[in-house]
Amino acid sequence: MHILNEDLEFVEENRQCSYFDDEISDMRYRYMNHCSVEEYQNMLEHGWRRFGKMHFVPECANCTKCISMRIDAKNYKFSKSEKRVISKNKDTKLYIQTPSITKDHLNLYDKYHKYMHDKKQWPYQPITPDDYVRSYVQGKDKFTKEFLYFRDEKLIAVALVDILPKSISAIYCFYDHDYENLSLGKFSILAQIKIAKELDIPYIYLGYWIKDHFSMGYKELYKPFEILTNRASLKEDTIWKKYEL
Structure with missing residues (x-):
């Protein structure tokens, strides 16, 4: 684990994957006492998730099976x-x-x-x-x-x-x-x-979808949906595309 800066952003590396026994995960975390609507919207669009005050996004070096998805x-x-x-x-x-x-x-x-x-x-x-x-x-x-x-x-x-x-x-x-x-x-x-x-809200973010996974594969039932096709920093543009089954 490497502490990156004083705002409690850090990366946890070489952790046992929660979804695959033969994979290693690398996760970036950001602990935020306060998160504005604008900040959070940007993080969602970049594939981040939230539990409590902790936000996180996968940055696994050797695996891209976890795909951010959103329902149209x-x-x-x-x-x-x-x-x-x-x-x-x-x-x-x-x-x-x-x-x-x-x-x-x-x-x-x-x-x-x-x-x-x-x-x-x-x-x-x-x-x-x-x-x-x-x-x-x-x-x-x-x-x-x-x-x-x-x-x-x-x-x-x-x-x-x-x-x-x-x-x-x-x-x-x-x-x-x-x-x-x-x-x-x-x-x-x-x-x-x-x-x-x-409420005229265009997207519902369901987190990470893993095709054919016994716990995470069900999300593809909610069509139409889009997937995030690139790993971009929070300052870079994201590329979302409609997924065709």
Whole structure:
């Protein structure tokens, strides 16, 4: 790890990749106490992501499998199957507010990750309140929201979402697999697309897409979408292109 400057930007090199056992990752991080809308918009367009006050972007020397992608919300048309998902959730209540933490948040988070550990061998240990606050509550600004989904007054899904004038960034979503028939992960993305259309926001940034990956490949279902084709510094121009499957 090399500290680059006093504003807490650093690179973590030669780390075991989270997605491939045979790959090594290099990640650039920037810890920001305050991030303006303009700064954040520029970072999103350059492939950066955010958890709490920590922003990051991959700079892996030998791999480019993680591809930044964004849904073209303006031109998105809901398929018949997506309309069925929306219809199934007609009794699912959605509340949008600034991020918070409750015992229900923590219990749902742990239940979700225990399920994913058993199903997909995700690493698992119960999250502490401090860790949850650091990742999902800290760094909140006027653009940071949580989408809370309720069924029969029970919290069944949480999505952390940044809403900017020109983009929505889907940060993270976790949900109760006891309600698997509701397709809550998909419903949350569709809800964000609907909101983007209502607010005339052109793009939804879904983070990194890895083609055919068992955990990251699903993002290609949300067509049309664009991918970032170059690795540019924050002062350089980016090249986004529509992806054709």
